[in-house]
Amino acid sequence: xxxxxxxxxxxxxxxxxxxxxxxxxxxxxxxxxxxxxxxxxxxxxxxxxxxxxxxxxxxxxxxxxxxxxxxxxxxxxxxxxxxxxxxxxxxxxxxxxxxxxxxxxxxxxxxxxxxxxxxxxxxxxxxxxxxxxxxxxxxxxxxxxxxxxxxxxxxxxxxxxxxxxxxxxxxxxxxxxxxxxxxxxxxxxxxxxxxxxxxxxxxxxxxxxxxxxxxxxxxxxxxxxxxxxxxxxxxxxxxxxxxxxxxxxxxxxxxxxxxxxxxxxxxxxxxxxxxxxxxxxxxxxxxxxxxxxxxxxxxxxxxxxxxxxxxxxxxxxxxxxxxxxxxxxxxxxxxx
Numbered sequence: 245x246x247x248x249x250x251x252x253x254x255x256x257x258x259x260x261x262x263x264x265x266x267x268x269x270x271x272x273x274x275x276x277x278x279x280x281x282x283x284x285x286x287x288x289x290x291x292x293x294x295x296x297x298x299x300x301x302x303x304x305x306x307x308x309x310x311x312x313x314x315x316x317x318x319x320x321x322x323x324x325x326x327x328x329x330x331x332x333x334x335x336x337x338x339x340x341x342x343x344x345x346x347x348x349x350x351x352x353x354x355x356x357x358x359x360x361x362x363x364x365x366x367x368x369x370x371x372x373x374x375x376x377x378x379x380x381x382x383x384x385x386x387x388x389x390x391x392x393x394x395x396x397x398x399x400x401x402x403x404x405x406x407x408x409x410x411x412x413x414x415x416x417x418x419x420x421x422x423x424x425x426x427x428x429x430x431x432x433x434x435x436x437x438x439x440x441x442x443x444x445x446x447x448x449x450x451x452x453x454x455x456x457x458x459x460x461x462x463x464x465x466x467x468x469x470x471x472x473x474x475x476x477x478x479x480x481x482x483x484x485x486x487x488x489x490x491x492x493x494x495x496x497x498x499x500x501x502x503x504x505x506x507x508x509x510x511x512x513x514x515x516x517x518x519x520x521x522x523x524x525x526x527x528x529x530x531x532x533x534x535x536x537x538x539x540x541x542x543x544x545x546x547x548x549x550x551x552x553x554x555x556x557x558x559x560x561x562x563x564x565x566x567x568x569x570x571x572x573x574x575x576x577x578x579x580x
Contacts (some may be wrong), residue, residue, distance in 0.1 A: 407459035468538035479526035
C-alpha cells in the first residue's frame with residue numbers, strides 16, 4: 245500500500261488530480277498516469293481557464309461600457325437659460341448646443357470605455373496567463389516576487405507618469421474640459437485640440453501648440469462650458485450724465501441681442517449693472533452680457549465697436565489719461 249502511494253505521488257505529485265489518479269488506478273502505471281495528466285487533465289484545465297477568462301472579460305466589458313455611458317450621461321449639463329427661446333434663431337442655437345452636449349458625452353463614453361476595457365483586459369488575461377503557467381509546471385513564486393520587485397522599481401521611476409495618467413482619467417470622468425474648449429492652465433491658455441490620459445494639447449492665440457502633462461495642472465479655468473460672459477467696463481467723463489450714458493449702453497446691448505448675430509450669440513437680456521468704479525480720469529460703468537460658449541470674445545469686439553459709435557453720436561466723452569501740472573516759481577532770495 246505504501247509503495248502504491250509512493251508510486252502515485254511520483255506519477256501525479258503530492259496532490260494528484262482525478263484524471264491522473266484514475267488512470268494510475270486502472271493501469272498501475274506511472275507512465276500512463278503522467279501522460280494522462282499532461283495530455284488530458286492539464287489541457288482541459290487550461291481550456292477551462294481560457295474559456296472562463298474570455299467569459300469574465302466579455303461580461304466585465306459590457307459592465308464597463310454601461311458604466312462609462314452612465315458616467316458620461318450624468319455629467320451632461322442642462323441647457324442655458326430659456327428666456328430667449330421664443331426667437332427662432334435662439335431656439336436653433338439651443339438645439340445645436342444640446343447636440344454638442346450629446347456628441348461630447350458620446351465621445352467621453354467611448355474614450356473612458358476604451359481605457360477601462362483595456363485595463364480590465366490586462367488584469368484578466370495576465371491572471372489567466374499566470375494560472376496557465378502554473379498548470380504547465382512553472383513555479384509562480386519566484387516569478388511573482390520578481391514582478392513585484394520590478395513593479396516597485398518602475399513605480400518609483402514612473403511616479404510622474406502614473407500621476408499624469410490618473411489626472412487624465414479624472415479629467416475625462418469629471419468632464420473638466422473637452423476638445424474645442426478654451427481653457428487656462430496657468431502656463432498656457434488656448435483651445436484644447438487633444439486630450440490624452442497623460443497629456444493635453446492646447447493651441448494658443450498665437451498658434452503655439454502646448455503639450456501639458458495632466459498631472460502638473462493644479463487648476464484649470466474653462467472659458468467655454470455651457471455659457472460664457474462678456475464684461476464691459478466703459479469709461480465716461482466725470483461731467484457725463486450717468487443715467488443717459490447707461491441708457492445708451494442698454495440700447496446698444498439690446499439691439500445686438502435682438503439681432504442675434506452668429507457666431508456672436510447673446511442668450512439672455514444684457515444687463516447694465518451701474519457705476520463700477522471712480523477712476524483717476526473717468527467713471528467706470530459696467531455691463532454684463534451672457535453668450536453661447538466661447539463666443540464672449542466675438543460679442544465683446546462687436547459691442548465695443550457699436551458702443552464707441554453710439555457714444556460719439558450722443559456726445560458722450562470717453563476720456564483719455566490726463567494730468568494737471570502746477571508750476572510755481574519760488575521768489576528769489578534778497579541779498580543785502
